[in-house]
Amino acid sequence: MTDATAVLPPVTAAVAAAALDLLPARLRKRVDGAVAKAAGWPVEPHPDGVLVRVADDTAVTLRVTAGIVAADDHAVCSCLLAPACLHRAAVLSSAPLAMDAPLATEEVKEEEKEEERQESGEHDGRSGERAGAGSPPVVGEAALTPVQSTALDALRDAVTAVLVAGIAGSGAVHRAELLHAAHSARLAGLHRPAATAVRIARLLAEARSDDPAFRLSTLSTELAELLDLVRRPAEALSPARRSYRPEGPLRLYGLFTEPVVTASGYAGATVYALAPDGTLRTVSDVAPGGPERALQASGTPVPGGCALPLRELGDGGGVILTAPTVSPDGRIGGGGQVRSVRAGGAGWYETPLAALWERPPAGQLAAALRRLSEPADTRAAGGDLLFLDGMCAEAGFAVSGGPTLRLSAPDERPELPYAENLRLLAGRPGLALRLIARVVPDRPDRVHVLAASWTGHDGESVRADLGLRRLHRSDIPAVPVPVPAPAPAGAGGTGGAGGAAPAVSVPAAPPALPVELDLLRRAVDRAVAGGRAVTAVSADGELPRRLRTVGLTAGAELVRSLAEAAADRRHDVLGRLLPADPRGFALAWLAAAVYASAAAESLLLAAWTPDMPAAN
Numbered sequence: 001m002t003d004a005t006a007v008l009p010p011v012t013a014a015v016a017a018a019a020l021d022l023l024p025a026r027l028r029k030r031v032d033g034a035v036a037k038a039a040g041w042p043v044e045p046h047p048d049g050v051l052v053r054v055a056d057d058t059a060v061t062l063r064v065t066a067g068i069v070a071a072d073d074h075a076v077c078s079c080l081l082a083p084a085c086l087h088r089a090a091v092l093s094s095a096p097l098a099m100d101a102p103l104a105t106e107e108v109k110e111e112e113k114e115e116e117r118q119e120s121g122e123h124d125g126r127s128g129e130r131a132g133a134g135s136p137p138v139v140g141e142a143a144l145t146p147v148q149s150t151a152l153d154a155l156r157d158a159v160t161a162v163l164v165a166g167i168a169g170s171g172a173v174h175r176a177e178l179l180h181a182a183h184s185a186r187l188a189g190l191h192r193p194a195a196t197a198v199r200i201a202r203l204l205a206e207a208r209s210d211d212p213a214f215r216l217s218t219l220s221t222e223l224a225e226l227l228d229l230v231r232r233p234a235e236a237l238s239p240a241r242r243s244y245r246p247e248g249p250l251r252l253y254g255l256f257t258e259p260v261v262t263a264s265g266y267a268g269a270t271v272y273a274l275a276p277d278g279t280l281r282t283v284s285d286v287a288p289g290g291p292e293r294a295l296q297a298s299g300t301p302v303p304g305g306c307a308l309p310l311r312e313l314g315d316g317g318g319v320i321l322t323a324p325t326v327s328p329d330g331r332i333g334g335g336g337q338v339r340s341v342r343a344g345g346a347g348w349y350e351t352p353l354a355a356l357w358e359r360p361p362a363g364q365l366a367a368a369l370r371r372l373s374e375p376a377d378t379r380a381a382g383g384d385l386l387f388l389d390g391m392c393a394e395a396g397f398a399v400s401g402g403p404t405l406r407l408s409a410p411d412e413r414p415e416l417p418y419a420e421n422l423r424l425l426a427g428r429p430g431l432a433l434r435l436i437a438r439v440v441p442d443r444p445d446r447v448h449v450l451a452a453s454w455t456g457h458d459g460e461s462v463r464a465d466l467g468l469r470r471l472h473r474s475d476i477p478a479v480p481v482p483v484p485a486p487a488p489a490g491a492g493g494t495g496g497a498g499g500a501a502p503a504v505s506v507p508a509a510p511p512a513l514p515v516e517l518d519l520l521r522r523a524v525d526r527a528v529a530g531g532r533a534v535t536a537v538s539a540d541g542e543l544p545r546r547l548r549t550v551g552l553t554a555g556a557e558l559v560r561s562l563a564e565a566a567a568d569r570r571h572d573v574l575g576r577l578l579p580a581d582p583r584g585f586a587l588a589w590l591a592a593a594v595y596a597s598a599a600a601e602s603l604l605l606a607a608w609t610p611d612m613p614a615a616n
Helices: 013-021 031-038 086-095 103-117 146-169 170-186 191-208 216-229 233-237 292-297 309-314 352-356 361-372 417-428 515-538 541-551 554-565 582-608
Strands: 043-046 051-057 058-063 075-077 248-262 266-274 282-289 318-322 339-343 386-392 398-399 406-407 431-439 446-455 461-463
Touching: 013 086, 013 170, 013 266, 031 086, 058 086, 075 086, 086 170, 146 170, 146 191, 146 216, 146 233, 146 515, 146 582, 170 191, 191 216, 191 233, 216 233, 216 515, 216 582, 248 292, 248 309, 248 352, 248 431, 248 446, 248 461, 266 309, 282 292, 282 309, 292 461, 352 386, 361 386, 361 431, 361 582, 386 446, 406 417, 417 446, 515 541, 515 554, 515 582, 541 554, 554 582
Parallel strands: 406 446
Antiparallel strands: 043 051, 051 058, 058 075, 248 266, 248 318, 266 282, 318 339, 386 398, 386 431, 398 406, 431 446, 446 461
C-alpha cells in the first residue's frame, strides 16, 4: 500500500551523475521528460529504503545507508534495460542531492575519531609528516597537478554551459555534467569548487521543480563564486572540510534555536550559543528527514550526557562542556570524549548576552557583509546575525540607531511558523522588540527574523524562537500606538531588563537601493534564468545611460560588455558564422555580477548609517 508520507531519500552526487552516464544517447535526450513523469510515480516504504512504483510490472528500489543512497548498486530497477534504463535515471535525477560529506552525521563522527587518534599520538608511521590538527595543506605557489588542471577545466566548462543555457535550458544532462565535474574535482582535492558545484546542481533542481525555497539571487551568487574559484588556483586548492579539534572546557550561554530544513532532504535544529570569549558556537542535530523532524530534533539532548534538550539550551539555558571538539567555524561535534553538565543561563538583557545588542546596527551590518564575502566553507558561525532593538510602527520596524525595516520570514514553508508569527508581531504598532535577525544582502529594506523578545502581559520578558514556537494573539499584549519622540541619530539603548522600548526615530519608509542598480541586478539574474539567448534579446539599451546618470559608470560599461558578449556571433572572412564564445560570455557576466553585489553592499551600508540619507 502506498504511503503518502514516503519521499525519495537524498542521493550522492556521484550516484546521480553515474545513472545518466549509463544511458545511450537516444535515452539521454528523453531524461527531462522522464523526470517530469517521475514526480507522479508513487513512493512506498521498503526495507532499508523506498520503492518507486513506475508501473504494475516495473519498480525502482532505493536502498539507503545512514539515510542516503550512497552506491550505484543501491538503486535497482526491475525492467529489462536496467541499470541503463530511463526509469532508474529519472528517479535518481528527481531525488534530492545529499549534503556535502562534512555535514553528514556519520562522517562527522569519523572525522572526530580521526582527530582523537591524532591527538592521542596514533600516527600512520610517517614521522615528521603529520601536520597539526586542522592545519591546511601547504599549496606553495598553488601549482596544479595535471589531474587537478583537468578537473578544474571540466568544472569551468560545466558551469559555463549552465550559465549559457540558463535555468530554462539546464536539464538533467547539464546537471549530471556538473555533478560529474564536481566528483572529479573532489577526488583531485579541489574541495571548495566541488562543494560549490554540488550546491549549484541542487539549486538547479529546486528551480526546475518550482520549489518555493528556491531563490534566483542565491543561484547567481553560487555561480559567481564557482566561476571566480576556477580562475584562482590558490583558492580552489584551499581545503573545505571542517576539521574538528579538541578544546578545553567550554561554557555556553544559549541564544536561540533555529529549525533547519533543506531542499536536499535534511532537517533538524541548530542552537546558537555565546562562549565567554564573545564568539558564537553552534550545536546541531541535522539528518535526513522533512520539516517535521525540525521540532523533533530540537528535543535532542546536548552532547555529553547532561540530558539538556537543544531547545532548552537555546531558550536561555546554559551548559559546560569538557573535552568538546570544535570546528574552525564554531560547530561543536559529538565526539565520544565530550562530557556536559547543566549550568546557569542568561537572558537577552543580562550579561554576557546583552553586549550583543550594544553594537551600532551599521557596524553589525558591515561585519555581517564581510563575513558573507568569505568562502561559504570558512564562515564563522553566526557571523551573519544582527542583534537589533526597536519598535513596531506603521512604516515597519524602526531600529534603534538604524533604519526602518520590514520583518521577513527566512523560510516560508507552512510547516514552520515564521511568517504567521511575524504577522502577529508586526501587527502591534508600538510594541518594543529585541530581535535576532539575519542580513539580506540584496534587500536593504528588510531582515530575516529568527527570534524575538518583548514584554509580556505580566511585565516579564518573553523570548520566542519564531521558527519553532507558534505564537497566538494572547502571547502578545495589545499596546497603544505611541507618538514617537524624535531621537538623535545613533541613539540606542539595550532597553530595560523587562524589554522597555528603546528611543527610536521612525523614518517614513524603509531604505531602497537606486532603481538603476536594481535594474542591473535584475539583468544579472535574468541572464542566469534565461541564459545567453535571453540576455541577447532582452538587453536594455537604456540601462548603461541610466547607470551613468546616477554615477555608476563602471556598471554601465559592464552592462554594455555583457550585452555585447551575449550577442557576439561574428563571421569569418567567408561570411560563415563563427562558434559562440561561451567563456567570454561567462566572464562578462561574472564581472557584472561582482560589481552589482559590491555596489549593493556599499549602498546598503550607507542606508543603514546614521546621518547619511538612504539612496533613492
